[in-house]
Amino acid sequence: MSTSHGKALRADALRNRRRALDAATALLAEPGGPPKVEAIAERAGMGAGTVVRAFGGKDALMDAAVAELLEPLVLRGRQILERDGGPTALRAFLAELMAFQAAHYAVNDQLAGLDLPATTALRAELVRVVDAMLGEGREQGAIRSDIDPVLVTSLVGETAFTIAKASHGTPELAEAYLEVLMDGLRPRVP
Amino acid sequence: MSTSHGKALRADALRNRRRALDAATALLAEPGGPPKVEAIAERAGMGAGTVVRAFGGKDALMDAAVAELLEPLVLRGRQILERDGGPTALRAFLAELMAFQAAHYAVNDQLAGLDLPATTALRAELVRVVDAMLGEGREQGAIRSDIDPVLVTSLVGETAFTIAKASHGTPELAEAYLEVLMDGLRPRVP
Amino acid sequence: MSTSHGKALRADALRNRRRALDAATALLAEPGGPPKVEAIAERAGMGAGTVVRAFGGKDALMDAAVAELLEPLVLRGRQILERDGGPTALRAFLAELMAFQAAHYAVNDQLAGLDLPATTALRAELVRVVDAMLGEGREQGAIRSDIDPVLVTSLVGETAFTIAKASHGTPELAEAYLEVLMDGLRPRVP
Amino acid sequence: MSTSHGKALRADALRNRRRALDAATALLAEPGGPPKVEAIAERAGMGAGTVVRAFGGKDALMDAAVAELLEPLVLRGRQILERDGGPTALRAFLAELMAFQAAHYAVNDQLAGLDLPATTALRAELVRVVDAMLGEGREQGAIRSDIDPVLVTSLVGETAFTIAKASHGTPELAEAYLEVLMDGLRPRVP
DNA sequence: AATGAATGAGGGTTCATTCAT
DNA sequence: GATGAATGAACCCTCATTCAT
Structure with missing residues (x-):
């Protein structure tokens, strides 16, 4: 009943x-x-x-809010990785990361210094997804290996949110940045 | 008198x-x-x-403080440009920009949303210096021209402060980022 | 119906x-x-x-709760008075009052300043019971009469709840207090 | 200058x-x-x-306020002890304690459960003064010794504040209580 | 002109009570 | 009628600014 x-x-x-x-x-x-x-x-x-x-508490609310924003992003990252694989996925995903950040004005800056467990966990997830993308790219020779892979992952993962800040409302700038970043990540021609 | x-x-x-x-x-x-x-x-x-x-007022103080930090940076940029010229200067200057940012804990984040005229003006100056560096680089064929030069300048200038944030306290990461950025800025091999 | x-x-x-x-x-x-x-x-x-x-309302609930705690105490007082009579009853009853208070952490303090009619009425009842005990005691010459009987009653009745507070968790202290109080209540030897 | x-x-x-x-x-x-x-x-x-x-902070303010009330009381206690000595001092001092408490509506109850270091320290001082008074009294045979001296001190010291609560604005009641307490503290006649 | 205490608006949080479900 | 989430006034506290000294 x-x-x-x-x-x-x-x-x-x-x-x-x-x-x-x-x-x-x-x-x-x-x-x-x-x-x-x-x-x-x-x-x-x-x-x-x-x-x-x-x-x-306000912090918990913020954590929940940001986590809610981040969760679909992580899922999306996994989807793209499965669909496109390696470096193609990386480019597509970074574009989405930037679009997300552009759509959410300085989310990270506003929350700097707060204790946001869910947010922290999800950001770690994002790093893992990016790491997987970079890993595949390196195996395929599409991503440079002359820089410590851990550093590259950290770089891309950690800056994914902040780099988009400058491209506020100007998709062309984000696109340009993406272009430069992807080219910079290619193996150097000898 | x-x-x-x-x-x-x-x-x-x-x-x-x-x-x-x-x-x-x-x-x-x-x-x-x-x-x-x-x-x-x-x-x-x-x-x-x-x-x-x-x-x-506090805002004016902050403006003055940041301006004071930024002013020598602009002068330094001009010096480096004169001394090294073009792309070499760019790399050296970006390294200094990052080091500066790393040495001044998240200056930008702390002041987000404030009205800081002097700071804004000096940041525009920085953009102009970077623009000059990029311009020389493009003329020499050392910097890619397939992306709107204005965009590239904006990209480098605007992100110069934020990119260093992720590399807080880890110079290797900043170095890696710089490496990637400079490579990404090179003209594409056909 | x-x-x-x-x-x-x-x-x-x-x-x-x-x-x-x-x-x-x-x-x-x-x-x-x-x-x-x-x-x-x-x-x-x-x-x-x-x-x-x-x-x-919360106050009414508190009133009802305390009243419920006090009611059996009043009945118990009457029982003891009938069973033991006068001063013997007094001592036994005071011991119970203190034990009660000790068992109900600072009931009075928590409710200070509230309007609790039922509680007030029952406390008056308690005073009447104590008054009866003292009265018998005085008639038997076991309780001093050189102090205004009304005062003594008020004293014992009103302080019955508060005196136990200091003896929280230390029965010996309550016992000592009771000893002193009972001796103090005896007629003075000339 | x-x-x-x-x-x-x-x-x-x-x-x-x-x-x-x-x-x-x-x-x-x-x-x-x-x-x-x-x-x-x-x-x-x-x-x-x-x-x-x-x-x-509010707690600190309360602590300071109560401490300020208590401090002269401690000094007064020492004065009285020096002037009158032993049990005479005890009676006089307890009367003042009660008058103080009567003049400061339930000071202790209002602050129960707070962390008030200065207040706590001064209350310990009060206990020490009372202890000295009782000690002299016992040596002179004016205060009973058949109850653990520590208990008696604790009793008088700890309850000194709460017992006066019932005598709100009625000095006679406080006086009656004092009479009873002092008599109760006398050595028992065999 | 400098001081640093006073200000007071504004912040997040608690909790007895109310009310839609 | 019971539920427990919503309410909103009240609380303590912070801090850029002002002002008497």
Whole structure:
């Protein structure tokens, strides 16, 4: 007789969590530094106390919001890797990373110095995906090996978010950067 | 016409400005987010009110501090350009830019979203210097021309500060990044 | 005339009241200040709203909870008075009062400044019981009469709750206090 | 030429500290639970932030306020002990303790569970003074020795504050209590 | 003119109560 | 009727700025 869910009671709670998350990510995409709790609450159409209680503190909310943004990115990275393989995937994925970053105004800068476990974990995942792409590329001779592979991975992975910052709203710049980066990653001709 | 007394006071004021600036730049080089006015004042050995009054607000102080950091960088860029010319200068200068950024903990992030006219002007100066380096490089055929030169300049100039962020404290990473960037900027082999 | 359905609902409501009261008294016996409504609700295995609704506010719940703790104490006092009579009863009863207080962590302190009618009434009852004990004692010449009887009653009654506080967890101290108090209450030898 | 103080600059700061302290102790003497920071600030005629900054947090302010109340009490205790010696001093001092407590509405209860180092230290001082009084009394045979002296000291010292609670505004009750306590502390007649 | 204490708006958080489910 | 999430006022605290000394 009982549904398999047993969660009917939390329907509105989940909806509000969602709305708070959406509001947070939306504000994260705008200039003006870390969004205030009250601003998030207002945009979400709810009280300030609600967003705090729903996540247990502003930091946790931020973590959840960024994690929600990052998760599909990781999945997308794996998809692209499987579909295209190696260096082709790398280029496509980096383009998406940059587009993401461009769409979310300085997400990382705003959260510098905070303790965001989910975000940290997902960024590590991103690094792993990029590492896999670079690994395949090196095996195929498409990615240079004269620089410590670990460094290259770190470089691409760690800077993937910050490099896009400069290409704010100008896709051509991101494209140019990508072009330069990919060429720079090719093996040097002797 | 000016009394020696009035001059003495001016001298004091100037010395205070200087000490406040030194304190601000010193704190800008440390982790912990934007320095508080009181912290700057303490390090400068003066009252908090003096710091604010000397610059007319914290933002103006920050602007002055960053400008002071950037100014020698611009001069240095011009020097290097004259000395080495073109692409050689570019590489050397980018290395210095990164080292500077590494030495001044996330200066840009701390000041994101603020109105800093002097800083903005100096960053434009930096772009012009880089542009000159790239221009010479293109004329010599050492820098690729298949990407809009304006874009490349913007790319290098705008990202010069952010790219170093990821390589914090690991010079090898900065070096690797530089290597990749310079190779990516070379004309494509057909 | 009453439907069994209606009765069933009443039974539920009563059972909820009971569980809420039990939870409240249990938490009143623990350190940590006045228990939060949500803590009471959780321990009672019900929603926070139910707890409030069942009593019409937290204060009323607290009043009911303390009253429930005090009521058996009053009955016990009457029992002891009937059984032992006068001063013997007094000593035995005071010991129980202290034990009660020790078992219910600072009940009074937690509720200072609240409006608790039932509690107030029961405390008056306690005073009356103690008064009766003292009265018998005075008639028997076992309790001093050189101090205004009303004062002595008030003294013993009002302090019965607070004196035990200092002896928290150290029965010897409570015992010592009781010894001193009883001796002090004896008629002075001339 | 310079004054021996060198503190002229802080004249107003000290005055405000004093006013905040006075406001705090005044509110501590009134019913209504722990005073709110804003209430203290308003009564002291200053902003809320000022009282916090002046003491580094509400707890510290409370500690300072209570300590200020307690300090003269300790000194007074030592005076009385020197002047009267032993049990006479005890009675006089306890009377003052009770009067103090009566004048400062439930000071202790309001602060239960807080970390108040200065207060704690001063309370220990009070215990030591009382201990000295009891010790002399026991040597003179004026204070009973059939109860562990440590217990008696603890009893008197620890309860000195709480016992006065019941005598709110009624000196006769405090007097009656004192009478009973002193008699109870006498050696038992065999 | 410098000082550093006072200010006070604004921040995140808590919690008794209310209300949609 | 019970639920527990939403509410929102109230709390303590921070910090750039102001102002009496």
